[in-house]
Amino acid sequence: MVRDINSTSIIVRPVxxxxxMVIRVYPYxxxxxIRQQVQLRIGPTMESSKLMCNGEELSDDLTLNDYSLDNYQILMIEIFKKN
Known part of the structure; x- marks a missing residue:
């Protein structure tokens, strides 16, 4: 397996x-x-999720570069399960 030097590993911690979870993603x-990869790992019991950093909700439409985040930053994820 060839490692892509342009991708980075981000740590995602459930609230x-x-x-x-270590998620490999491209900064752009x-x-x-990231949320889709978490969904794949959690499975069908997960209804939705909210990705956060330093208490601020992160927008799905933006990138790690937009937020100036790197692989030293731990992102938090709030996971909402189906009833």
């Missing part, structure tokens, strides 16, 4: 506790890609 991709 409610649980395992940190929309943040919705």
């Amino acid at each position: 409610s506790g649980g395992q940190d 991709e929309h943040l919705s890609v």
Whole structure:
């Protein structure tokens, strides 16, 4: 497997506790890609989620570059499960 030097690993930590997830993403991709990758790992019990950094909700339409985030930043994710 060849590692793409343009991508970066971001740590995503669930607000409610649980395992940190390491997500590989390109800095220019929309943040919705991170939420989609979390959805794949959590499975069908997850209804929606909210990605945050330093208490601020991050927009799906923006990128890591837009927020000046790098792989040293831990993002928080609030996961809403189906009833």
